[in-house]
Amino acid sequence: MGLNQEVGDAGAAQSINASLSPELLGRYAGPCPRYTSYPTADRFTALAGAEPWSSLQQVDSLSLYVHIPFCRSLCYFCACNKVITRQYGLASSYLSNLLQEAQWYRDRVAAVPVVQLHLGGGTPTFFSDSDLERLLAGLGEIFDLRAGSDVEYSIEADPRTLELETLGTLQRLGFNRLSMGIQDFNPAVQQAINRICNPEQVRTLTERARERGFESISYDLIYGLPGQNVDSLERTIDTVLALAPDRIALYHYAHLPDRFKAQRLISCDLIPSPMEKIAMQLTAARRLTDAGYQFLGMDHFARPEDGLAVAAREGRLARNFQGYTLMPADALVGLGASAISYSRDGYWQNAHRLKEYAAAISARGQAIHRGWQLSADDRLRRWLIMELMCHLRVSKGELSQRTAVPFTQYFRADLARLQPLIADGLVEETQTDFVVTERGRWFLRNIAASFDTHLHGACSDARYSRVL
Ligand code: SF4
Incomplete structure (x- = not known):
């Protein structure tokens, strides 16, 4: 298939039927977290x-x-x-x-x-x-x-x-x-x-x-x-x-x-x-x-x-x-070197290297090395990002219930970051929801990243793998 050709596959029942051009894929190919957790x-x-x-x-x-x-x-x-x-x-x-x-x-x-x-x-x-x-x-x-x-x-x-x-x-x-x-x-x-x-x-x-x-x-x-x-x-x-x-x-x-x-x-x-x-x-x-x-x-x-x-x-x-x-x-609960655990309140991760892990277990029975206590804002964004990654939509009604001020105000910067993705047809804004489109399923990491304040507060994104 020629790389300048739009690629689609309308035939298959469960197809990725949105057309994906190499230009579009290239635009979103840069480094981005995988969001197995939030914060990452x-x-x-x-x-x-x-x-x-x-x-x-x-x-x-x-x-x-x-x-x-x-x-x-x-x-x-x-x-x-x-x-x-x-x-x-x-x-x-x-x-x-x-x-x-x-x-x-x-x-x-x-x-x-x-x-x-x-x-x-x-x-x-x-x-x-x-x-x-x-x-x-x-x-x-x-x-x-x-x-x-x-x-x-x-x-x-x-x-x-x-x-x-x-x-x-x-x-x-x-x-x-x-x-x-x-x-x-x-x-x-x-x-x-x-x-x-x-x-x-x-x-x-x-x-x-x-x-x-x-x-x-x-x-x-x-x-x-x-x-x-x-x-x-x-x-x-x-x-x-x-x-x-x-x-x-x-x-x-x-x-x-x-x-x-x-x-x-x-x-x-x-x-x-x-x-x-x-x-x-x-x-x-x-x-x-x-x-x-x-x-x-x-x-x-x-x-x-x-x-x-x-x-x-x-x-x-x-x-x-x-x-x-x-x-x-x-x-x-994660056990072993580098394993990560989570609860309602946050994350904790064990020492990475085998020697450090073993020494910590011998000394104190656990090897917790670092972690993150979730703030109220982290909890809200963790929920929102998981909604997008798992259910491919987020309800405006639920967003409103979870924010003390109108959600458009709370997420003003995030929604501004989302606009180009909406323009590219990756997300659709309806009366009631933000919905990930068929095309957008390829770019879930990019969509989620719009709501990651830790990422946008950082100086560099070089530590993440590229989407492509
Ligand atoms: S070295 Fe090979 S087998 Fe071992 S974890 Fe890596 S990919 Fe898996």
Whole structure:
């Protein structure tokens, strides 16, 4: 498809049917936060006596996140908090730290069901099956873990190293969702990112996970990787579509070698140009929606019958640090190095580096390093941004109820920032609502950013990844 041509796909039922020109995509391609939290984590500071975890006693439901940072080899594109090692001893002592940290929450959190558990990394299945069992048993002593289809227990898996037996262990432990990092199936791209993964491995794992009753299988794909082009990405999409995962995340690769050391191993010459990336994004999204996937917004696609797609249609979608979820909880407890927690009152984040995390846990049972106590204005904007990201609209009536002065006065500067996006057809202002248009779903980050006072009070936006 020519890059100067308007791109649309009116044919598919769940299509991205707004026309998107490369010029429009280019205009909004700059750095912008992803808004898994508000304020975004880069704003967190020393808590200086504030204790946002104190409201964990007043919640009705809880999410739990456990960060397991170990990986056996380095993927050159990686921007995660990970530790590359082949020494299992490190993982064993980390597990002890995690269980000790969980104990710190014993008297601080209400005895309420954990509706969402997520093990992320790194590679959570770096833990042996017996250590995964030890982890879940230890967590179960503190938190109310319960298996079933009314909870979402998920794990990130590396298809290169996930053993079939481990799928059985995970199922017995109550996991019902599996997320696999695929990135790209093209051998040259895999070589360039040092991540060789055979599609047959993925096929076998997908089939076995389905046989074992995993309710949702998700693949992560990345566009903009070194050596990738529209044709190679299309071939990856062909393979992915044949495997029919329930959910697909299509992420943009942000090449930031100054920030992420691993990325210095990638030759800049191999990085596709911004226009090539735009073509890749449009092609991949068109192929997925043509195949029946529903575009949820923010890089996420799901089969129409998947719970996430149903929740999106019914206006029940929520968002947390793992992206979209259909199990919104009142608070999230994050365990492990760099993990972030939140409550009604704010956020708190653990020390990033393994050594600092372990030392803090040994010294005081927790590793809280920084965070943010929400002001009334932060709460209002957090609600507003989540409305836009999850429900694609915000009601003027509700805005009025939440502000002491007319909302047009309260949000005067924000609404002025929104005007160009309205002019570009990304947001529509009706009598009663601000509505994200079909076209605007591609630019949710930009739309949300209009209401981010912390961002607009800052000197620089260079720390965020580019939208494209
Ligand atoms: S991409 Fe995943 S498996 Fe690869 S180094 Fe990063 S965290 Fe580890």
